[in-house]
Amino acid sequence: MRFVESMIKKSRLMSPWMIHFDCGSCNGCDIEVLACLTPLYDVERFGVVNTGNPKHADVLLVTGTVNHRNRHVLKQLYEQMPGPKAVVSIGACNLSGGVFKDSYNVLNGAHTVIPVDVFVPGCPPKPEAIIDGVITALGVLKAKMGMGPAPEPALMPGDADAAKPAAAFGES
Amino acid sequence: MLSILGALGGLILAPFAGGLLSGVDRRLTARLQSRAGPPLLQPFYDVLKLFGKEPKVTNAWLVFSAYVYLIASAFSLFIFFMGGDLLLLFFVLTIGAVFQVVGAICVPSPYSQVGAQRELLLMLAYEPILILVFVGFAMCTGSFMISDVFRLDSPLLLKMPLLFLALGYALTIKLRKSPFDISAGHHGHQELVRGVQTEYSGPYLALIEIGHWLDLVLILGLCALFWHTSGIGMCILVAASLFTEILIDNITARLTWQWMVQKQSLLAGMGFALVNLLWLYVA
Numbered sequence: 001m002r003f004v005e006s007m008i009k010k011s012r013l014m015s016p017w018m019i020h021f022d023c024g025s026c027n028g029c030d031i032e033v034l035a036c037l038t039p040l041y042d043v044e045r046f047g048v049v050n051t052g053n054p055k056h057a058d059v060l061l062v063t064g065t066v067n068h069r070n071r072h073v074l075k076q077l078y079e080q081m082p083g084p085k086a087v088v089s090i091g092a093c094n095l096s097g098g099v100f101k102d103s104y105n106v107l108n109g110a111h112t113v114i115p116v117d118v119f120v121p122g123c124p125p126k127p128e129a130i131i132d133g134v135i136t137a138l139g140v141l142k143a144k145m146g147m148g149p150a151p152e153p154a155l156m157p158g159d160a161d162a163a164k165p166a167a168a169f170g171e172s
Numbered sequence: 173m174l175s176i177l178g179a180l181g182g183l184i185l186a187p188f189a190g191g192l193l194s195g196v197d198r199r200l201t202a203r204l205q206s207r208a209g210p211p212l213l214q215p216f217y218d219v220l221k222l223f224g225k226e227p228k229v230t231n232a233w234l235v236f237s238a239y240v241y242l243i244a245s246a247f248s249l250f251i252f253f254m255g256g257d258l259l260l261l262f263f264v265l266t267i268g269a270v271f272q273v274v275g276a277i278c279v280p281s282p283y284s285q286v287g288a289q290r291e292l293l294l295m296l297a298y299e300p301i302l303i304l305v306f307v308g309f310a311m312c313t314g315s316f317m318i319s320d321v322f323r324l325d326s327p328l329l330l331k332m333p334l335l336f337l338a339l340g341y342a343l344t345i346k347l348r349k350s351p352f353d354i355s356a357g358h359h360g361h362q363e364l365v366r367g368v369q370t371e372y373s374g375p376y377l378a379l380i381e382i383g384h385w386l387d388l389v390l391i392l393g394l395c396a397l398f399w400h401t402s403g404i405g406m407c408i409l410v411a412a413s414l415f416t417e418i419l420i421d422n423i424t425a426r427l428t429w430q431w432m433v434q435k436q437s438l439l440a441g442m443g444f445a446l447v448n449l450l451w452l453y454v455a
Contacts, residue, residue, distance in 0.1 A: 008224035014217035042207040044198075047214055053365045055228070055373035058221070082226040082374045 015047035019057035025064025028124035029091035035127045054080040065093040066107040078114040086137035089116045092123040179253035190385025191215045204422045225374035230279045237275025238376040244268030245386040255319030258306040276368035287367030290355035293429045297437035298345040304445035308335040311452045329398040334448035341441035351424040
């Protein structure tokens with residue numbers, strides 16, 4: 001039984017199926033995410049499959065500015081994923097709101113809605129950086145399974161003051 | 173008694189063979205697309221990971237359908253290894269396919285619903301071909317028993333070459349390979365998210381995946397029956413069919429269901445099969 005358990009834990013690190021959710025970005029980050037799947041970068045080497053289905057996915061890749069409309073979709077997608085799961089936040093807009101930070105319609109990053117494990121900064125980040133982010137997310141999963149040290153909670157500079165979602169337009 | 177034990181042994185080994193073949197499939201597919209591809213054991217990692225995931229189900233029918241699909245696949249493979257009746261095998265295989273549709277139709281997800289309708293069309297396309305192939309077996313051997321095939325002196329391929337081609341059609345449709353992957357896409361090509369398998373998750377998706385491996389072994393076994401006189405011949409036939417499947421999967425685009433049912437299945441597949449049956453009847 002112990003052998004099966006250790007095999008399952010090992011397999012989790014060998015087959016991270018991903019789902020990619022675009023919270024309304026300029027498509028720069030999305031193109032870089034999809035570039036990881038092309039023959040040049042071939043992320044399937046690590047067992048990554050782009051499932052497009054939260055019920056099959058282990059890793060959620062989020063791009064784009066989170067706003068008051070799509071934060072519900074983001075939260076629902078996250079809740080539909082069966083555990084253990086990891087979230088990778090990609091690109092400046094998704095990390096902190098980017099150039100739209102503190103706008104009335106924008107939330108300052110996906111971490112204000114769901115727990116984010118790995119931040120990949122860049123506008124847009126290179127495919128290499130995104131692959132590195134996914135592999136780091138596997139390290140986070142490993143820590144969650146008790147197979148390694150817990151990673152430091154990663155916050156971007158200036159995020160401490162933006163922990164709460166801004167009030168929606170018209171709300172008090 | 174010995175044959176039952178042998179069949180049980182085969183049934184235990186079959187998931188390993190099916191998983192390996194599916195790994196070869198993913199690796200070959202990657203090479204055909206000039207990628208490096210995942211490790212050979214990737215399908216096993218996937219299934220083990222799925223078994224370790226949190227079980228989240230929409231309703232109880234989904235779980236029931238996943239188990240019935242796996243049991244039907246295993247039972248039809250058992251009948252095959254026992255040298256049993258081809259018709260019985262066909263009906264048990266159909267039960268599995270029907271329950272996959274039931275599982276997909278009992279949930280409210282529109283992707284799953286459309287996938288289920290398309291799966292029914294797939295069944296409409298491959299089942300007549302499969303039954304005609306079995307009729308061909310019966311005309312050559314005089315019975316529907318698989319064990320009777322091994323009493324023949326010459327390979328069946330010489331008598332039923334067109335039926336072998338027709339079986340190739342049925343194989344492609346049953347395994348949901350492109351151009352017939354309209355109800356659910358495999359390895360990352362999405363069709364309707366994941367079609368009939370959209371709502372299965374975690375351990376239940378793993379059961380479906382293992383059932384799929386068993387189906388793969390069964391269908392390749394049926395291909396091997398066409399050259400039963402030599403072991404090397406069987407291996408050549410299985411390898412050639414698998415490689416052709418993967419090649420066709422990579423070089424063709426997805427068909428619409430009208431094309432699949434009318435032109436490809438009814439005209440081409442059934443046409444091949446009927447011409448071969450007439451030839452057997454006359455000869």
